[in-house]
Amino acid sequence: MTTAAPRSILSIGATLGEGPVWVARDRALWFVDIKAHRIHCYDPAREVARSWTTPGQIGWILPTADSLFAVGLQSGVHRFNPADASFAALHAPEGHMPGNRQNDACVAPDGALWFGTMDDAEAQSSGYFYRFFADACKQVNLPAVSITNGPAFSPDGRIVYHTDTLGKRIWRADVAADGNVGEPVLFAQIEEGAGYPDGPTVDAEGCLWTGLFGGWAVRRYDPAGKLMREVRFPVANVTKIAFGGEELRTAYATTARKGLDVTALTNQPLAGDLFVFDPGVAGLPGQIATI
Template sequence: MADAAPYSVLSVGATLGEGPVWVARDAALWFVDIKQHRIHRYDPALDVGRSWAAPGQVGWILPTDDGLFAVGMQSGVHRFDPSAASFTLLHAPEGHLPGNRQNDACVAPDGAIWFGSMDDAEEATSGYFYRVHKGVCVEAGLPAVSITNGPALSPDGRILYHTDTLGKRIWRTDVGVDGTVGNTTLFTKIEDDAGYPDGPTIDAEGCLWTGLFGGWAVRRYDPAGTLMREVRFPVANITKIAFGGGDLSTAYATTARKGLDMTALTQQPLAGDLFAFDPGVAGLPGHVATI
C-alpha cells in the first residue's frame, strides 16, 4: 500500500518536539517541546494550537484520571493543571542525578506510567526506566543507557518495548501483572545509515512504530521485529508518532530542529512542525494514569 505523504498540521518550530499523545476526552493531540520548555495542544476539529510555558525541560505529558495531566520535568514527575497553568511536584526519583532529565513515557493498561530518563549531555550512561502508580514511584530494574526512549507496551501490557537510542537498539522485556520486569531480548537494531531510533508506539495490530532521528522516516515493525513499512518525511528528525482522531486512524508525528545548522534549516523549513499522515492502520485506545 502506498503511503500518503506526511504533511504539516501545526507550525511550532519545535527545537525538540516529543511525546505526542491523543487525549480522547479533549479530542486533541498533546505534545511537548523539551528544549523550549513548552507544552502544546493541537485541536484538529478547529485546526488550532495552544501552548503553555513549563518551568523547565519537559519530556512528556499524559492524561490522568482526575481530568488533569502528569508531566515529566527535569526535576521530577509533576501534576499539570492547564486551566491554572500550574505544576505540582509528585515524585523526584533522580534528585541525586542533576545532569539527567526525563525523556519519554507511556501509560499501561493498569494506569501505571512507565517513563525513562537520560543524561542531558547525551554522554553518561545514567538513563533509567521507572514506573509510577498510585503514589509509588520505583526504578524498573532495566540496564542503564545514555538516552532512553519509550517505553511502549504491547496491547495486553505484558511486553515492554524500550529503546537505547545511541546504541540503535530496541529491546523487548516481559512484564508481570504486578509490573515486575522479566526476560529481555533484542527486538531490532537500526542499521548505521538509517538514523537513531527515537520514541516507539504500538498500533492496534501489536506492531511497533519508531521515529528515526536523523533518518527522515518512521518505521513499522511486526511483533517479531521484522521491518514492514517505512514512511519518509521532508524533515530529518522525527521523534515519535501517536494515533489520533475519533477512529484513531490518523498518525501524528513530532519533529525537531535540534542539531540542524542554518543550511539544513533552510533546506528543511518544516523542521520542528507537527505532522500527520495516513498510517493504514488504527492505533490503540489510550489509557489514563492513576498516579
Template sequence: MIISSTPAGADAVASQPQSIWGVGAILGEGPVWVARDAALWFVDIKDRRIHRFDPELGVGRSWDAPAQVGWIVPTDDGLFATGLQSGVHRFDPASGDFTLLHAPEAHLPGNRLNDAAVDPLGGLWFGSMDDAEEADSGRFYRLHKGVLVESGLARVSITNGPALSPHGRSLYHTDTLGKRIWRTRIADDGALHDTSLFVEIEEGAGYPDGPTVDAEGCLWTGLFAGWAARRYDPAGKLMTEVRFPVANVTKIAFGGADLSVGYATTARKGLTDRQLVEQPLAGDLFAFDPGVRGLPGPLAAIS
C-alpha cells in the same frame, strides 16, 4: 502563560506526511491523543513548552513550562502528569500550574526525564537520560497510585519509550544511542523478565527515537536523523517505512475519533543554518494516513 496560534494546513489527512502546524519545535516529542479533549498534546523539550493541537478547529495552544519537559500524559483526575527535568509533576492547563509529585533523580542534576507511556492498569512508565547525552545514567521507572519503582533495566545514556504491547505483557524500551529497541516480558506481578533484542537500526538509517504500538501489535519508531518513521511487526520484521521531508522524526501517535490518523512530532535540534533552510518544515507537527488504527490511551493513575 497561554499562547494561542493558528496552524497552517490542518485539512484532510494525506497518505504522505503533511505539516499541519508550523510550530517550529526545537525538540518536539511525546505526542499523545487525549480523547476527552479530542486533541493531540505534545511537548517541546528544549523550548520548555507544552502544546495542544485541536484538529477540528485547526488551532494550537501552548503553555510555558518551568523546566525542560519531556512528556505529558492525561491522568484519571482530569488533569495531566508531566516529566520535567526536576521530576514528575501534575499539570493543570486551566491555571498553568505545575505541582511536584516525585523527584526520582534529585541526586542527578545532569539528568532529565525524557519519554513515557501508560499501561492498561494506569501505571505510568517513564525514562530518564543524561542531558549531555554522554553518561549511561538513564533509567526506566514505573509510577502507579503513588508508588514509584525503578525498573531494574540496564542503564543507557538516552532512554526512549517505553511502549506497551496491546495486552500489556511486553514492554518495548529504546537505547537511542545504541540504536537498539529491546523487549521485556511483564509478569503477572509486574516484575520484568526475559529482556531480548527486538530491533537494531542499521548504520545510516538514523537513531530510534520514541516508540508507539498500534492496534495490530506492531511497533512504530521515529528515526532521528533518519528522515522517516518505521513500523515493525511483533517478530521485529520491518513492515513499513514512511518518509518525511525533515530529518528528525521523533515520535508517532494515533488520533482522531477512530484513532486512524497518524501524527508525528519532529525537531530542529542539531540542524545547521543551511540544513534549516533546506528543511523549512523541521520542528513542525505532521499528520498522515498510517493505514492502521492506534490503541486507546489509558489514563495514568498516579495519586
C-alpha cells in the same frame, strides 16, 4: 512499502518536539517541546493550538484520572493543570542526579505510568526506566543507557518495548502483573545510516512504530521485529507518532530542529512542525494514568 506522504499541519518550529499523545476527552493532541520548555495542545477539528510555558525542560505529558495531567520535568514528575498553568510536584526519582532529565513516557494498560530518564549531555549511561503507580514510584530492572526512549506496551500489556537510542537498539521484555520486567531480548537493530530510534508506539495490531531521529522517516515493525513499512518525511528528525482522530486512524508525528545547522534548516523549512499521515491501521485507545 510506503504510505501517503506526511504533511505539516502545525508550523511550530519546535526545537525538540516530542511525546505526542491523543487525549480523547479533549479531542486533541498534546505534545511538548523539551528544549523550549513548552507544552502544546492541538485541536484538529478547529485547527487551533494552545501553548503553556514550563518551569524547565519537559520530556512528556500524559492524562490522569482526575482530568488533569502528569508531566515529566527535569526536576521530577509533576501534576499539571492547564486551567491555571500550575505545576505541583509529585515525585523526584533522580534528585541526586542533576545532570539527568526525563525524556519519554507512556501509560500501561493497567494505568501505571512508565517513564525514562537520560543524561542531558548525552554522554553518560545514567538513563533508567521507572514505574509510577498508586503513589509508588520504583526503578524498573532494566540496564542503564545514555538516552532512553519509550517505553511502549503490547495491546495486552504483557510485553514492554524500550529503546537505547544511541545504541540504535529496540528491546522487548516480558512484564509480570506486579510490573517486574524479564530479561530483555533484542527486538530491532537500526542499521548504520538510517538514523537513531526515537519514541516507540504500538498500534492495534500489535506492531511497533518508531520515529527515526536523523533518519527522515518512521518505521513499522511486526511483533517479531520484522520491518514492515517505512514512511518518509521531508525533515530529518522525526521523534515519535501518536494515533488519534476518528477511530484512531490518523497518525500525528512530532519533529525537531535540534542539531540542524543553518544550511540544513534552509533545506528543511518544515523542521520542528507537527505532521499528519494515514498509517493504514488503527491505534490503541489511550490509557489514563492512575497516580
